[in-house]
Structure formats: structure tokens, C-alpha cells
Amino acid sequence: MFTGTIQAKLDAKGRVFFPASFRKQLGEDAGGDFDFVLKRDVYAPCMVVYPRRAWEEEWRHVSSSLNRWNPTHATLLRQFMSDIELVQLDGNGRFIVPKRFLNALNIKKEVAFIGMGDRIEMWDAEQIGNFVAPADYIHMMENLLGNTGQSRM
Secondary structure, three states, X not given: OEOOEEEEEOOOOOEEEOOHHHHXXXXXXXXXXXXXXXXXXXXXXXXXXXXXXXXXXXXXHHHHHOOXXXXXXXXXXXXHHHOEEEEEOXXXXXXXXXXXXXXXXXXXXXXXXXXXXXXXXXXXXXXXXXXXXXXXXXXXXXXXXXXXXXXXX
């Protein structure tokens, strides 16, 4: 389970080190080759980094929920699959972030990796604070969990 936030710098070629703590969390699940799927998130201005097994589970869920012979479902599948990239870590633990993602998400120099359980979100480090303000986060959590007067955090 991926947890925590780690910042990393992009080099001039668009490479970034995959955080060592997340590599340790992968353990044997990586199969030794550290294959990942990068996908633009559908709700937020970030990328989602899926380890291969998490991606395969996601794909099974999506593809089993949709009928490829239904035109609307086929369009959804096409959109879902068209915005991914397969990446591997090099010998130094880096991967190249595709330029189309860097441009679309306005990522300049530094990224923030955020552990999200079975996947990792990758944000522009300067922009992440703009997406959800702390007061908004507290309000959303209160609405979701119910305001019982007791702190659950």
C-alpha cells in the first residue's frame, strides 16, 4: 500500500527518480522489472502511476463493466486507453515522463508523488496546493464522515 508524499526533480530530458520508498513498498509485486502504466487522471490535473498488477486489475474492472459493441461504451474504452503510457525504470531507478503529459499538466521542474493505496498520483509540485485547500479538505471530510463533533483525524 503506497502512502505518503515525496517530491522529486525532473532532469532536462524529462526523467524523474521513482521514489525509493515506493520501490520498497512494491516488494516482490513488481516482478523485478518495475513496469508501470502512466495515465492522466480523469478528475484532477495529475497523472496516476499504476504498478502493472494494479493496472491489470483496473483494466479488468473497466473492460468487464463495458460492452465493446455498444457505441457509447466503445467511445469510453477508447478514451480510457488512449491516454496511457507504459514505462519502465532504467538502471538508476528513473523513468521518462512523456512530454505530452508534462505539457498537458503544466509540469515544469518538480513533481510530488502521493501514495494512494494501490496506485500513486504524480502532481506538479507547485500546483498541488492549489487543487484542494486545507479548509476545503476539512469541509469535505466532515460532509463525507458526518460531523459528530469528534475528530477522526
